[in-house]
Amino acid sequence: MKQQYLLDYEATKASKNGMPVCKFDSCIPALQFCKENGIKMRGHVLVWHNQTPEWFFHKDYDVSKPLVDAATMERRLESYIKQVIEFCQKNYPGVVYCWDVVNEAILDDGSWREINNNWYTIMKEKYVEKAFYYARKYAKKDVALFYNDYNVFLPAKREAIYNLAQKLKEKGLIDGLGLQPTVGLNYPELDSDDIDSFKTTLETFAKLGLQIHITELNFEIKGDESNRTPENLKKQADRYYEMMKLLLKEDTDNGGPCNITCVTVFGICDDYPLYKNFKQCMYLWDKNCNPKPCFYSFLQAGLDWKASLLSK
Incomplete structure (x- = not known):
């Protein structure tokens, strides 16, 4: 549910009030499937520097014209967030249980992502708080709002996200x-x-008293298929096992400090064409959808944890 797929260029250009117009045909099948099968969905993502059309930021939605001012961009931001959240809540009530409101706004050195980020160019860092403000305004009270990012273990980035x-x-x-x-x-x-x-x-983020979601969990075997050796597949399996044991140990349900309420893997099977030329070995199933060693180690971590509790 990214702006690249939801914004309707022709309808937006013709909009009488100057606000963006959304179309939801790309996400309706997934929302409908979840509704029919009682599955909760993560809304990803309301605001991101990537996969947002360039024209969305320009005067009259025309890339040959200058970028709009901050006040205009804020109105567009509010309109977009309102449309997306209210569409999901009206047509698929209870399906989207949380939103990644802002994604990847901070660089590895802890500074704001300024380059190739029109949100920042126009609104500076205020765009992050404004996105959360409008998401809170239109989302139902039981819908959780998240900031989402990668390389969170880097000290400078971790501190900036914490602040x-x-x-x-x-x-x-x-x-x-x-x-x-x-x-x-x-x-x-x-x-x-x-x-x-x-x-x-x-344990650092736990001090905030917020929910922690593990999103896009994966451990990649880099390189081509020749690197997918039994040795590396075992290393990958060991990493999944260690991570799951760590998450179980740190969770508040097991006496730890972290309120971990969700663990999500990045994808299903290796080499799935998520992006152009996207061939990576990082998932629980191989390219033929056969379970890999890491599939079993992922489950084994939970089984071993349960066994340890029963033995006490």
Whole structure:
């Protein structure tokens, strides 16, 4: 549910009030499937620097004209968020249980993402808070609002996200953080006390008292198919196992400090053409949808945890 797919260029150009117009044909099948099968859906994403049409930011929605001013962009932002949230709530009540309101607004060094980010160019960092403000305004009270990002274990980035979330929490605008562990077989450390470990990251964000969602969980075997050796597949399986054990240990339900309410994997099977030339070995199933060693280790972590509880 990204702006690239939901914004209707022709209808927006013809809009009498100057506000954007959305079309929802691209997401209706998924919403309908979830509604019919009692599945909850994550709304991803309301505001992102990527996959948003360039024309959305320009005067008269014409890329040959200048960027609009901050006040105009804020009105467009509100209109878009209102349309998307209210469409889902009216037509598919209860299906979308949370929204990633803003995605990947902070760089690895802890600074704001300014380059190739028209949101920032026009509205500066205010666009983040405004997006949460309007999402809170139009979302039902039981719909949770999240900030979502990757490389959250990097100390400078982690601190910047923490400070942002703290400010949003003080204003009642955020319910949780989405942490994207899109990482490799060796880095970062997971269950260690290193400054850039995932454990340290979890326990740092836990101090905010917000929900924690693990989003886009994957451990990639880099390179071509020749690298998908039994040894590397075992390393991948071990990483999934270690991560799941860590999440179980850190969760408040098991006496830990972290209110982990969701774990989501990034995709289903390897080499699925999510993007052009997208061939990656990072998922629980291989390219033929056969379960990999990491599928079994992912489940085994939970089984072992349950067995340890029963043995006490």
